[in-house]
Amino acid sequence: MTRENAIEAITNYFEAGTFQSELATLVAYPTESQNPDAAPELGRYLREAMEPRLQKMGFSTEIIDNPDQSGGPLLIGERHEAEGLPMILTYGHGDVIRAQEGMWREGLSPFELIEEGDRLYGRGTADNKCQHLINIAALEAVLATRGSLGFNTRIVLEMSEEVGSSGLADVFHQYKDRLTADVLIASDGPRLQPEVPTVFMGSRGGITFDLEVNLREGAHHSGNWGGLLADPAIILAQALATITDKRGQIQIAEWRPDSLTDTVRTALDGLPVAGGEGPSVNEDWGEESLTPAERVYGWNSFAILAMTSGVPEAPVNAISDRARATCQLRYVVGTTPEDIIPALRRHLDAQGFEGVTITANDRGFFAATRLDPSHPWVGAVVKSIAQTSGKAPHVLPNLAGSLPNDSFVDILGLPTVWVPHSYRGCSQHAPNEHILKSLSRDALRLMAGLFWDIGENGKT
Template structure:
């Protein structure tokens, strides 16, 4: 149970406006990892904001260059209170997606945090600056209240998560001793919904595929050549329909996961998705019909068409286009052989009469999760339920992708993700926002969890980690 004084200080930090002020300073850095100018903002953010914030926690702070020049550096703060104490690894990412200025409602500037009702609008407010601020503030409040954390801290921030975390796995493998810990505690992605505190244990993987039907360099008159020349757009539409049908069901066996494990099915029983006001209503008859909505989102694979085009749909002409292109994305769970997915798609298309469609991989995130029966999961669920006084949703993984595999597969850590956002936060889109009530509750939850990690109850000692 979190000390009442610490819980009040956490709530006051949000209610007083101090959290908003600090987050506004963070949002003002246009840390877009996909833009060259964003790299300069990332450097400034690491040097001017995050380094002082970690130093204030008594951390020794070091910046490490990324082994992949496609992404920016890593920042690590370490605070060692005693070699005999457990070590908690905390993770966040300093980068954001493109600001998309000019597309936000009411003339909002993505780099100016704007308070409207119960929402704080700004790029990075939810993904991920608001979330790593919750953890920084919780640690700061605990240190001020108790005089020590009660555990050793390693706080890791990367600056390329939004472009696929290039170099992260290589960096972790080369710095295993530096990142050695008992458990990962991190915050990213959404809760189950706006009102349900959530603990998730991993992430679905993501694999980007580009399909191209490049049949000829020129377009030809549809009246003179229609019926004689293969239409690349028609070809590509037919090819895609053999991969995923018009009802969202995957038709390539190699792209499907193994059967849902009983423990995962049990964890998702009764879980309701899309339950927040303003969420779109899930479509009836879409996806695998025998699965619940929660199983389709958290325990199954989906193949989505993200973009599809040929010629100019805004200004069509009477001509058969020469080429067509589509970008697809496979979201997949643990157990899927994603390394063979592109070859499987190419073989499938050839077998169905579409050998002229080229298949290329655009990038990927690995799927991973900590087992639901891991002792750290049970310990943390019980701790968080004591802090909040209510139930905690435990998800095997979120539907999206995160570099969780770096922690589970490279570093061998149990991973506990305590998110402080919700599915309707519009991350990656105009009008991204953080809900005030989630920031307030999240700070209490984070402070309570860190307090219990440093001062576990006598009847619930910390799990051991080999």
């Protein structure tokens, strides 16, 4: 039996419609981790959809209660073939964001897989049920073809990623001895372009916080008090304007990373950031000295997510009593997470905005991580993908978004290689979420080839 046989087997799995029917079953579980009423579905997904399948593949499994009461359960599994073989850890999350019922276009429903042309619609298709289904099915194809994987493997499936992976780090600390591995190979996030495979080795971190100016109790008539009472919205707008310049270039020294090395620049050179179904990129926005790829993958970005003062939907002639802005910093390796808020405090005070309060959001974000593109595991994955697809994949030192990759890096000490199976136009975290059938077929073939190659070369 050969590599080609394994790829043919996974291709037949797709062509026969089995992948689509199995994905439909997974999508039908309403696993909204952001919805407390859906908590029972989180455990049901692991017990009914995942555990029996993994056990049939020879995995020993355990479903673990989350030590954080705000999080859902986790599944840890292991398939051990022999001593001396590499240990591959893989990961996925079965929880999804809120369904946003009533916001999907006519003919679509969040928890029903609906096919339209090359698209399969449903909540969790792109994030992340399709992605871990592809990897599990690829492992099955190699196992059925060769009779063994040729390596040992462990798997973690969590049900709390959409609420910041609550409890994941605690579980990793507690079960560290059961999660040792040579590498993490997992899938989440999008490809840069649907037709070209992508490999990334880390992610940007993120922190969200509120800035608020609270001056008095109640609003007061703008005719009687205009010019006499300080306007909190104006004060807040002026304070926000000191954080970046007019093209969004960050003005806080501690928020400007020092990690955009020549190696990272070389890896990012020529990578696409536009195209597909996304909006046009503003070439005159962001750090002027950087390329667009360097701005989004190699640098920090500040955003104002929302602002309120008064009653925006029904303005009245009054000076507001308070104003608030919810802000976010996405940051790369080279930024000190513990100093992000203190640095902002120092900056605002130096600019004369001592009255602006800063409140960090309760929801945790993941820390920034990055693996050098020259790492041997990166080379092995890239070589395998190129052999199967016939084209060189896009290689990113880190994703622009955030993932719980820091738990794998900082707690388990692993090199991490991610091979995403979605694309940027998938409407992830929005109504009408979907995947592409053509991309899924390609991803199944890539992963079957990759797992075959790891087993083929594992002993050496």
